[in-house]
Amino acid sequence: GQQVMQIPQYQHVQEGEDFTTYCNSSTTLSNIQWYKQRPGGHPVFLIQLVKSGEVKKQKRLTFQFGEAKKNSSLHITATQTTDVGTYFCAGSTGTASKLTFGTGTRLQVTL
Amino acid sequence: DTEVTQTPKHLVMGMTNKKSLKCEQHMGHRAMYWYKQKAKKPPELMFVYSYEKLSINESVPSRFSPECPNSSLLNLHLHALQPEDSALYLCASSRRGAGGIGETQYFGPGTRLLVL
Numbered sequence: 001g002q003q004v005m006q007i008p009q010y011q012h013v014q015e016g017e018d019f020t021t022y023c024n025s026s027t028t029l030s031n032i033q034w035y036k037q038r039p040g041g042h043p044v045f046l047i048q049l050v051k052s053g054e055v056k057k058q059k060r061l062t063f064q065f066g067e068a069k070k071n072s073s074l075h076i077t078a079t080q081t082t083d084v085g086t087y088f089c090a091g092s093t094g095t096a097s098k099l100t101f102g103t104g105t106r107l108q109v110t111l
Numbered sequence: 112d113t114e115v116t117q118t119p120k121h122l123v124m125g126m127t128n129k130k131s132l133k134c135e136q137h138m139g140h141r142a143m144y145w146y147k148q149k150a151k152k153p154p155e156l157m158f159v160y161s162y163e164k165l166s167i168n169e170s171v172p173s174r175f176s177p178e179c180p181n182s183s184l185l186n187l188h189l190h191a192l193q194p195e196d197s198a199l200y201l202c203a204s205s206r207r208g209a210g211g212i213g214e215t216q217y218f219g220p221g222t223r224l225l226v227l
Contacts, residue, residue, distance in 0.1 A: 031213040042201055042218040043154060088153055092213040098167055099213060101153035 002027050004091055004102040012108040019079050021105035023072040023089035030093055032065055032072045035101075038085040046074075079109045114138075115219035117202050123225045126192060132222045134185040134202030143185040144216065145177060146201040154201055160185060161207075192226045199223050 003026040013019055023032065031050045035043035047056055049065035049072060056063045062075045072089055089102040115136045124130050134143065142161045146154035159167035160179040174196075176188040185202055199221045205214035 033213060033215070042220050043216075045215045045217070048213065048215065098156060098159065099216065101155075104151075104153050106151075 002091070002093060002100045004089060004100050006087075006089060006102040006105050008105055009103065010106045010108070012110070013079050015081060015109050015111050016078050019076045019083070019107055021074050021087050021089075021107075023074075023091075023102050025070045025091050025100075027093055028069050029091035030069075032069075032089055032091045033099065034063060034072075034074055035088045035090060036085050037088065037104075041085070043088060076107075079107070081109050081111065083107060084109050115202055115204055115217050117200075117219035117222050119222055120220065121223045121225075123227065124189065124192065125227055126194070128192075129188070129190045131189065132187040132200055132202075132224075134187075134219055135183055136204040136217070136219075137183055138204065138206075138217065139182075140204035140206050140217070141182060142205045142207060142214070143179060144203040144205075145175075145185070145187050146203065146218075148199040148201055148221070150198075158187075189224075192224075194226050197224055197226045 006023050033048045034046040036046055037043045047063050052069050053067045054065040060077045064073045076083055086104045086106045088104045090099040092099050118133045144159050145157040147157055148154045156169050157171045158177045163179045174191050178186040201221045202219040203216040205216045
């Protein structure tokens with residue numbers, strides 16, 4: 001079945017440093033979504049990418065979808081303590097309603 | 112209103128008990144989902160309802176029984192669970208849930224289930 005891996009599993013940064021998480025799928029995706037889950041919370045939608053090579057920005061967050069539509073990345077510039085949480089990519093293939101979540105990257109930010 | 116509500120927030124049950132988890136949304140969404148999430152793991156899809164019909168069952172054991180009484184409500188009936196079923200159970204909804212490009216899923220806060 002479809003597998004979606006993320007690296008790193010965990011990253012600890014000082015506030016103000018940059019952070020990147022990478023997402024790799026075993027199959028070509030029709031789209032990829034990113035979710036953030038705060039400790040003790042539930043996943044919250046961040047963004048969706050659909051086109052090959054697409055880049056989208058949300059303030060300090062930059063999302064990229066690979067040319068082959070099998071990988072994606074999320075980059076956070078100048079992290080803040082409010083960025084703490086686990087970031088999941090989630091992809092879908094033919095059946096649009098079925099999302100397969102990546103393994104997640106847990107981000108810890110300290111002052 | 113972009114809220115999905117779930118009750119109860121916490122549930123402790125024995126292996127012989129029968130209980131139900133409830134989920135509600137008033138966004139007019141026609142697709143609703145149940146996910147199971149173990150600690151430090153990603154959510155795993157269990158069931159998808161699209162237009163009140165079960166469209167995806169990810170080979171979930173029969174001790175979990177979903178029900179969609181109407182377009183706003185989703186239940187998960189639990190019976191004879193095992194301790195390994197202890198997890199966070201998340202409900203989500205999306206606008207259409209059938210065909211087209213993937214849709215944003217709105218998650219509820221979850222029910223933390225402990226099976227003793």
